[in-house]
Amino acid sequence: MSKRVIVFGGIAVVLLGLAGFGGWILSLPSTTAAAEVPRVPQEETDAMLSALHYEGEGRPVVAVIGLNDATETNDYITTTGILRRADVADVVMLATEEGPVQLYPALRVEPDATIAAFDAEHPEGADYVIVPAMSRDDDPAVMAWLQDQSRKGATIIGVCAGAKVVGAAGLLDGRRATTHWYYLGEMLERNPSIDYVADRRMVADGNVVTTTGITAAMPMMLALIDAIAGPEKAEAVARDVGVEAWDMRHVSGAFKLTRPFATRVLANRMAFWNHDDWGIELEAGMDEVSLAMIADAWSRTYRSQAVTFAASPSAITTANGARILPDRVENGWQEDRTASIYPDQRPADALDRTLEAITGLYGEATTNVVAMQLEYFRRR
Template sequence: MHTINRRTAIASTAVALGGLALGGRAALAAQAATASTMFDASKNPTPEKIAPYQPRFGRTKPLVAVVGLNEGTIISDFCIPFGVMARSGVADVVSVSVTLGPVKMQPLTFQLQTTVDAFDESHPQGADYIFVPAVENDSDPGLLKWIKSQADKGCTVISICYGAMAVANTGIFDGHRATSHYSNESFRAKRFPNVRWQKNIRYVADGKVVSSAGVSASMPTSIALVEAIAGPEKAAQVARDVGIDGWSSRHDSDAFQSDPGNADMPARDAKPDVTLAIPVKAGDDEIALAFTAEAYSRTGNTMAYAIAASKAPVRLAHGLVVLPDLVVGGPTKVERTLAPLKAHEATRALDIALADITKVYGPKAARNVALFMEYPGTR
């Protein structure tokens, strides 16, 4: 299994996923040369809709799996779909790792509920939906084999952000419309020419394959799945609960490319200068924790860790289990500890983090984090 240097990966403001360094003016300039040939989905006459759920195998609820590599899974891409679907109550939601052991996301560590092998033993007919988050090694054979096997069993495969690269590697996207993060427009078109790639859209739903754009798009994509399963009224209720106004696929990804190269951010190999502790306790919201951890880590200035009263696993609000890195009063020097998570709306945590990043690291840092996450609040 290909692994990452956790400190280097988190320090990077130009994330390296699937062997491609996304940062730097030269890389983005090369993208610009061919990105214009990609279909501009802003011309679509109607928003996307995920096909309504069709019950299978006598299940009372659809079975949804969120899969993660044990090394190099992006925290928000995993936790947001899990959090939205679990809190909605419209599906049975399972967190799945490719192999046994902890899942080291960027930047925190989780213990998931089962493995792909154990999931297959318990559910030989397969899931109804699987979410595939961004992972560093998008060619991991165990991950690709499982994605393909689930698709062959008739499930709908939903990629989040750079998770599209892993799904595209299976061939499932060939001949279908799909999207991904704005920063890989040229790369994905060249690497996977048989996919009908689109830009300027939050998510694309083409039959049994669904794909989303950058980080924050995972929220409306997940709400769109709630709508497909339980209807628009339930989707609207869940949207209000997590703190978003709507879940339309309409989106202007071009607007988030205004700072190519992120010139004022720390270099990829720069060492974060602040050890940042994020307090975790039982019942904390998965989405709020993920947004907080990812936002600070994206600044390049901080190395974020989960801190708790002990190293005992901490069960979050909807079933994910985080493994604390640090213990309160322990020997590791911590330059800064955040206030405990108190956000009533999950997305409010990102607003709180960006406001603090503006204060501590400056508005440029906060803006670049928001641009990368395709978050409209600080554009």
């Protein structure tokens, strides 16, 4: 199965199945709620930092767990990249089994270790566990490992729809939480005891933290850096990646399934003869955060897919030690279908440049579809 369609591919399948039911499309709201950013009391911010505070000695250990057959691109790579550039913790990219982790909707990466090898090296467990969105929420190995890490005292951070994985492991029962807007109903149906908190980009309850959609990975990791090493370090990393604020503010009502979103996804998917492969050349030392965000964005248009290429099949090592495997062994790519990661730009700025490029090629409506999936407020 193409990993591209696992998350939000379901939207297209549903829409195609309902294409003849114009009444259903018309029943969707025509717009989202006005984007009024709510105030977050200082005590909530303090409580979040307290929940994330590192109590141990030496450098904390952060484990980012991935499922080999499909784990969300940004949730796995951007979290790792931001934490490693801060250099305040030992960050390990894990997989449930031997072999590469196929990310969705794009990229393939060699993990640092399996969960079994990690357990052998760190029998006391991780200090923090990052849980991305995965192709299935209830993988037995993931469930058992998360439960074990929680028992050992790890702070569990469910990024985006990774909150559903945390919930499936029973770690959100009776707790306050949030998740990606599209999967909120599903999460609450499966775990009705969860106390959903709206208008917060991240929510902490005990040793479990959850976030809203994909781009919440950046502010979440900056908040973690703040809790581990202080605000000055977090501010320095924020400047480096181009993030202006990493507080808890969010406007949940701005993200929902609307008529324009549904009709654009349907139209783009139906134009199957007119889809593009956008080549991204892998180069040693490239910025993995920019790579992840740009590949993710190009692969969410329902008109295009990001494809990495390199002259060798060997993995390339990024600036902060992620090992990315090329999708294709090629010496070059069609020039007008080669995507830049904007190496002279900060990652957040590179994402904005990519969204501008998508608008130029596929129109504003398609860019809005991408931003809605990323749960991203576009910077004008």
